[in-house]
Amino acid sequence: MTLKLPDLAEKIIDTDVLIVGSECAGARAAIEASKYAVKVIAVTKGRIGASGATVTAGADVEIDGKSAHDLFGLSTDPRDSKEALFEDIVREGKYVNDQRLVEIHVHEAPLRIKELLDWGMKVRAVFQNPGHSYRRGLLTSGSDIVKALRNGIRTCKDAIEIIEDMMVTDLLTNNGRVVGATALDLCTGDFIVFRAKAVVLATGGGLRIFKFTDGPDELTGDGQAMALRIGAEFIDMEFVQFLENTFLYPPITIHPVTRLLQRKAGWLLNKYGERFIEKWDPERMEATTRDIRSIAIMNEILEGRGAYLSIKHLPDNVIDGFFDLHYALREADKDFWEYLKRNAIDVFPGSHFFCGGIKINEACETNIPGLYAAGEVTGGLNGSNRLSGNAIPEALVLGARAGKFSAKYASRVSSSMPNMKQVHKLRNKVFHPLEQNDGVSPIKLKKRVQEIAYDEVGPLRESRMLQKAIREIEIIVEKELPHVCTSAKNLVYNREWIDALQVENMLQTLQLIAMSALMRTESRGNHYRRDYPAIDNKKWLKNIIAKRVEREIRLSTRPVPITKLRPSEGYEQRREKNPS
Amino acid sequence: MNNVEKRIQVKVSRFDPSKDNKPYYVTYEVPIVERMTVLGVLNYIYEELDSSLAYYYSCRTGYCGGCILLVNGKLVKACKCLIRGNVTVEPLPKLKVIRDLLTEFKK
Numbered sequence: 261m262t263l264k265l266p267d268l269a270e271k272i273i274d275t276d277v278l279i280v281g282s283e284c285a286g287a288r289a290a291i292e293a294s295k296y297a298v299k300v301i302a303v304t305k306g307r308i309g310a311s312g313a314t315v316t317a318g319a320d321v322e323i324d325g326k327s328a329h330d331l332f333g334l335s336t337d338p339r340d341s342k343e344a345l346f347e348d349i350v351r352e353g354k355y356v357n358d359q360r361l362v363e364i365h366v367h368e369a370p371l372r373i374k375e376l377l378d379w380g381m382k383v384r385a386v387f388q389n390p391g392h393s394y395r396r397g398l399l400t401s402g403s404d405i406v407k408a409l410r411n412g413i414r415t416c417k418d419a420i421e422i423i424e425d426m427m428v429t430d431l432l433t434n435n436g437r438v439v440g441a442t443a444l445d446l447c448t449g450d451f452i453v454f455r456a457k458a459v460v461l462a463t464g465g466g467l468r469i470f471k472f473t474d475g476p477d478e479l480t481g482d483g484q485a486m487a488l489r490i491g492a493e494f495i496d497m498e499f500v501q502f503l504e505n506t507f508l509y510p511p512i513t514i515h516p517v518t519r520l521l522q523r524k525a526g527w528l529l530n531k532y533g534e535r536f537i538e539k540w541d542p543e544r545m546e547a548t549t550r551d552i553r554s555i556a557i558m559n560e561i562l563e564g565r566g567a568y569l570s571i572k573h574l575p576d577n578v579i580d581g582f583f584d585l586h587y588a589l590r591e592a593d594k595d596f597w598e599y600l601k602r603n604a605i606d607v608f609p610g611s612h613f614f615c616g617g618i619k620i621n622e623a624c625e626t627n628i629p630g631l632y633a634a635g636e637v638t639g640g641l642n643g644s645n646r647l648s649g650n651a652i653p654e655a656l657v658l659g660a661r662a663g664k665f666s667a668k669y670a671s672r673v674s675s676s677m678p679n680m681k682q683v684h685k686l687r688n689k690v691f692h693p694l695e696q697n698d699g700v701s702p703i704k705l706k707k708r709v710q711e712i713a714y715d716e717v718g719p720l721r722e723s724r725m726l727q728k729a730i731r732e733i734e735i736i737v738e739k740e741l742p743h744v745c746t747s748a749k750n751l752v753y754n755r756e757w758i759d760a761l762q763v764e765n766m767l768q769t770l771q772l773i774a775m776s777a778l779m780r781t782e783s784r785g786n787h788y789r790r791d792y793p794a795i796d797n798k799k800w801l802k803n804i805i806a807k808r809v810e811r812e813i814r815l816s817t818r819p820v821p822i823t824k825l826r827p828s829e830g831y832e833q834r835r836e837k838n839p840s
Numbered sequence: 841m842n843n844v845e846k847r848i849q850v851k852v853s854r855f856d857p858s859k860d861n862k863p864y865y866v867t868y869e870v871p872i873v874e875r876m877t878v879l880g881v882l883n884y885i886y887e888e889l890d891s892s893l894a895y896y897y898s899c900r901t902g903y904c905g906g907c908i909l910l911v912n913g914k915l916v917k918a919c920k921c922l923i924r925g926n927v928t929v930e931p932l933p934k935l936k937v938i939r940d941l942l943t944e945f946k947k
Binding site: 403478 | 898
C-alpha cells in the first residue's frame with residue numbers, strides 16, 4: 261500500500277520557515293525572518309502573550325550600562341562596557357560558557373532592547389543587581405515585553421502567520437535534514453503536517469518537568485525532546501537553575517520575597533525554628549547567593565526538617581512598607597502579605613531557567629541541517645549559571661539570529677517531501693493514547709515524573725540519586741509510556757491527551773539532564789553534587805555534549821571554547837563547604 | 841494548618857458545541873485546603889474527578905491572564921481568586937465557546 265500525505269493528515273500546511281513557540285525568542289525570530297521575503301508561520305501550543313515564560317519575567321533586563329546610557333539616556337552607569345558585561349556573564353557562568361555566543365550577545369543586546377523600547381516597552385527603574393559589576397539593570401515587566409513584541413509583529417503586517425492552540429509533536433526529516441513537522445490542532449483534534457524548509461525551535465526551558473517551578477505549566481521540554489529524537493546535539497543539560505522563591509501559597513510564586521532575603525529581612529527556618537542558613541554562610545546568612553539558598557533549603561527538605569520563610573519578626577507596618585515598596589504588586593497579593601504577618605510559609609527551590617540546551621553555533625544552527633534554535637531551549641551562552649537579567653536579551657539576540665539565518669537558508673534550498681512512513685508512524689503515536697481502552701493515566705504519570713525530577717535530579721544531587729532516577733526513567737519509558745491511555749476521549753481540547761503527549765517529552769528531556777548530571781563529577785553553578793561539592797577546573801573546564809544514537813543517549817565532553825577569559829589561579833578554592 | 845477537611849460545591853459550565861444544544865452545569869464536590877484558588881479547584885476536578893474538563897491556563901501567577909473566567913458572575917483570574925465557599929465557574933461571556941470553559945482567545 262502506498263501512503264499518501266492527504267490520507268495521513270487532516271491538513272497539510274506549506275511554509276518556508278516554521279517557528280515553534282510564539283513568545284520572546286519565537287516572536288523575534290518571526291519578525292526577523294519576515295524581512296527576507298519568505299513565508300513565516302509561528303505555532304504555539306498556548307496562546308500568544310498568555311503562554312511561555314516571557315510574560316512571567318520579573319522583569320529585569322540587563323545590557324551594558326554605557327549603551328543604555330548613551331542610546332536611551334537612562335541613568336545606568338556610563339563607566340560600564342560590553343567587555344565588563346562579557347566578564348560578568350562568564351564569571352557567573354563559572355567559565356563553561358560558549359564565549360563566542362557571549363560575544364555576540366553583549367554586542368547585539370542593546371540593539372534588541374532598543375527595538376522593544378521602540379515598540380512600546382517602558383523602563384520603570386534602573387538598578388544594580390547581584391552579580392553585576394555596574395548599575396545596568398532595567399526594570400520593566402513581562403507583560404510590557406509581550407505587548408512590545410506583539411506590536412513588533414504588527415509592523416510586519418501579513419508577513420507572519422500565527423497559529424495558536426497547536427502542539428507541534430515531532431520534526432520531520434529526509435536524508436538527514438529537517439523538512440517540516442507534525443502537529444496536533446488542540447481545538448479540533450486534527451493531525452497537521454507542516455512542510456517547511458527550515459524549522460526554528462523556540463519552545464523555552466523544560467521547567468515543568470520539575471514538581472516545583474515558577475515557570476508556566478506548558479513548558480514540558482517539547483523542543484528539547486523533539487530535537488533529541490532526530491539526533492540533535494545538546495550542551496550541558498545538567499545546568500538547571502533553581503530559585504528559592506516558590507511557595508505552596510497560591511499563586512505559587514511571589515518574586516519580591518527574594519529581595520526580603522537579600523536584605524536579611526526574611527528568615528529561613530526549619531521545623532525546629534533554626535535558621536539553618538547559618539551552617540552554610542554564617543556571615544551573610546539569608547543574604548547569601550541564591551544558589552546556596554536553594555541548596556541549603558533542599559538539604560533541609562531532604563533531611564526531613566522542612567524549610568519555611570518567615571517575616572513575622574518584623575513589625576506589621578514594616579511589612580506593609582515592603583508591600584508598598586515592591587513595585588508591581590497587584591491588589592490580590594495583599595492576602596499573601598497579610599498571611600505572612602502571622603505565618604511562616606513552606607518554601608521550595610523551584611526550577612527557574614534551563615542554562616543547558618540544544619547546541620547551536622553563532623548562526624543558531626544545530627547539527628541538523630534546516631533545524632535552528634533560539635532562547636532558553638538552547639545552551640552554552642549562560643554556562644553553568646545565568647546572570648540575572650540575561651534571559652530576555654538572550655532570547656531576543658538569538659531569536660533575531662535564528663530568524664535571519666533560517667530565512668536565508670530557506671531561500672536557498674528547495675522544499676522536500678517528508679517520508680510517508682515516518683509521518684504514518686508519528687500520526688499513530690499521537691493518536692495512540694486516545695485509542696487505548698485501558699492503561700497508564702497520563703495525569704498520574706506526569707506527576708510521578710515531576711517527583712523523580714525534583715527529588716532525584718533537582719537542586720541537590722548525588723550519584724546514588726541520579727542513578728536511581730536514570731533507572732526509574734528507563735523502566736517507565738519501556739514499561740509504562742507505551743501504555744499511556746487517556747480516560748477522556750474528546751478530540752476537542754482534551755487536556756489529558758496533551759498531558760499524554762507531553763509526558764514523553766518530559767521523560768526524554770529529564771533523561772538528558774540526569775545522565776549529564778551524573779557524568780559531571782563536580783559542583784559548578786546550578787549543578788550541585790553532594791558527593792562532589794567542589795568545583796574542579798582541572799578535570800571539568802569542559803562541556804558535556806549529549807545526543808541520541810539509535811535509542812541510546814551518548815555523552816562526550818569537549819574543552820570549553822575560550823576566546824577571551826580564563827578562570828584565574830586559585831579559582832577552585834572558592835567553592836563553599838558542605839556542612840552535612 | 842491541620843484543618844478538618846472542608847468540602848465545597850463547584851458548579852461548572854459544560855458545553856460541547858459538537859453535540860450539546862446549549863451549556864449545562866455539572867456540580868462537583870471538592871475538598872479544599874487552606875489558601876486554595878479557583879484554578880486549584882479546576883485542577884483538582886481535572887486530576888481527580890473528571891479529566892474531560894476543558895479549560896486553559898499557563899503561568900499560575902496572575903501574569904498571563906490566560907485563566908480569566910466568570911466566577912460567581914465576576915470576571916477574575918482563576919489562579920488569583922481564593923476560594924471562600926461554593927462557587928459557580930463559567931466561561932468568559934460574549935466569546936465563542938470551544939468547549940466547557942475554553943473560549944476563543946480574545947486578542
